[in-house]
Amino acid sequence: MGLIQWLKGQFLCHLVICYGFFVSGLLINLLQICTLPLWPINKQLARRINCKLGYSLTSQSVALLEWWSGTEVTLYTDPENYRLYGKENAIVVLNHNFEIDFLCGWTFCDRFGVLGASKCLAKKELSYLPVIGWMWYFLEMVFIKRKWEEDKRNFVQSLQNLRDYPENFWFLLHCEGTRFTEEKHRVSMEVAEKKSLPKLKHHLLPRTKGFWVAVQNLRGTVAAVYCCTLNFRNNETPTLLGVLNGEKYHPDLYVRRIPLESIPEDEAECSAWLHKLYQEKDKFQEDYSQTGCFPGPKVTPPCRPWALINWLGWTCLLLYPLCLLLVQLVNSGSILSILATVAFCTAVSVGGRWMIGQTEVKRSSSYGVPLNNK
Ligand SMILES: CC/C=C\C/C=C\C/C=C\C/C=C\C/C=C\C/C=C\CCC(=O)SCCNC(=O)CCNC(=O)[C@H](O)C(C)(C)COP(=O)(O)OP(=O)(O)OC[C@H]1O[C@@H](n2cnc3c(N)ncnc32)[C@H](O)[C@@H]1OP(=O)(O)O
Numbered sequence: 001m002g003l004i005q006w007l008k009g010q011f012l013c014h015l016v017i018c019y020g021f022f023v024s025g026l027l028i029n030l031l032q033i034c035t036l037p038l039w040p041i042n043k044q045l046a047r048r049i050n051c052k053l054g055y056s057l058t059s060q061s062v063a064l065l066e067w068w069s070g071t072e073v074t075l076y077t078d079p080e081n082y083r084l085y086g087k088e089n090a091i092v093v094l095n096h097n098f099e100i101d102f103l104c105g106w107t108f109c110d111r112f113g114v115l116g117a118s119k120c121l122a123k124k125e126l127s128y129l130p131v132i133g134w135m136w137y138f139l140e141m142v143f144i145k146r147k148w149e150e151d152k153r154n155f156v157q158s159l160q161n162l163r164d165y166p167e168n169f170w171f172l173l174h175c176e177g178t179r180f181t182e183e184k185h186r187v188s189m190e191v192a193e194k195k196s197l198p199k200l201k202h203h204l205l206p207r208t209k210g211f212w213v214a215v216q217n218l219r220g221t222v223a224a225v226y227c228c229t230l231n232f233r234n235n236e237t238p239t240l241l242g243v244l245n246g247e248k249y250h251p252d253l254y255v256r257r258i259p260l261e262s263i264p265e266d267e268a269e270c271s272a273w274l275h276k277l278y279q280e281k282d283k284f285q286e287d288y289s290q291t292g293c294f295p296g297p298k299v300t301p302p303c304r305p306w307a308l309i310n311w312l313g314w315t316c317l318l319l320y321p322l323c324l325l326l327v328q329l330v331n332s333g334s335i336l337s338i339l340a341t342v343a344f345c346t347a348v349s350v351g352g353r354w355m356i357g358q359t360e361v362k363r364s365s366s367y368g369v370p371l372n373n374k
């Protein structure tokens, strides 16, 4: 193991990274709050500013994936469609099997210039995450409790609000509704059997209501659905902790562009259409597990330097006062100051570990298993 690789695994490096992320995040949250008075005066400007602020936070984790862990992403797609990515609004339908699937998604968003504006249909609990959840509030992310009767009003209204969004965005939908686990798969295949639907091997049965409502409410706003199938070479099981430790992964993403006009308007037909889409996605995953590649030409979208520049900028800006403080601390020799510093470092480290824990499959909720649907 080289020196650099060894350094990437060290607690002190992780502490500095988490410190930069949390402190810059809190400053960004504060700036977002400062945009509140602008919303009633110039909503579109407030939205644009929030996209830039959102970019400044989200892109730090993209920089971590691309520059710290050195992960290389590969895209399989039709070159004709490639030209349109980032130049139109789209609904992204993605499988939900991996702990860093959201991070790989963000990397693609960054490469196509839509990272600041991109959104997701996310479970309500994520809106309470410190820093990142608070940031999403200002980016108009759509949060749901995953109980249709309680969600429908807010869900439809949030989608309607996106009709005049001033930047191109991708709206991510994990139609499976939860991460893949063996138990959730078994239960969802029982549902498939009851509904006389073909069994899926690599996906949970998609829940169709959210997709139908999103398509209906974003007609005229969104040009296409991007059917995205993600997998990792060599059966890698990537984790956010691995990324922080500098482990390099090899994600492959297969993207098919489906014009929105070709998706049925009627709810039952749209549901059947989505089930068929998942059957096709399942076949792509099966082929990938046999051959190690997806169909279609391969391309690596160019990596842009902004995520790295932003990350280095924040790190330099925030390390300077930290170093000054440490020097003063050593010079003063005050026990109280030393204890306060130790408490601060512990809080950053525990906070970072807790946030990473939110992405772990082993901490999944019981949503999608029969005893408790939450
Ligand atoms: C070029 C490159 C392109 C792309 C790059 C890729 C991506 C980048 C894009 C953007 C990134 C932006 C941000 C991402 C950042 C971070 C966020 C990351 C992740 C968040 C993840 C989540 O939070 S996932 C959880 C939230 N999402 C969802 O739940 C969506 C799916 N669910 C739905 O849509 C549901 O329909 C619903 C929640 C809206 C409503 O659900 P509800 O259950 O109340 O009603 P339904 O009618 O849907 O369900 C009832 C029917 O379901 C049947 N049933 C029962 N049990 C099951 C089961 N186990 N499995 C399947 N189906 C089941 C039941 O029988 C009912 O059937 P009926 O026929 O009777 O209706």
Ligand SMILES: CCCCCCCCCCCCCCCCCC(=O)OC[C@@H](O)COP(=O)(O)O
Pocket (backbone or CB within 6 Å): 017, 018, 021, 060, 061, 064, 096, 102, 123, 126, 132, 174, 177, 178, 179, 352, 355, 356, 358, 359, 360, 363, 364, 365, 366, 367
């Ligand atoms: C520079 C970067 C420094 C990194 C330090 C700390 C990083 C913290 C980053 C946290 C990012 C949090 C993004 C959360 C997105 C998680 C997506 C997710 O977890 O989806 C799970 C749900 O779909 C399923 O939930 P359940 O059905 O199990 O209920």
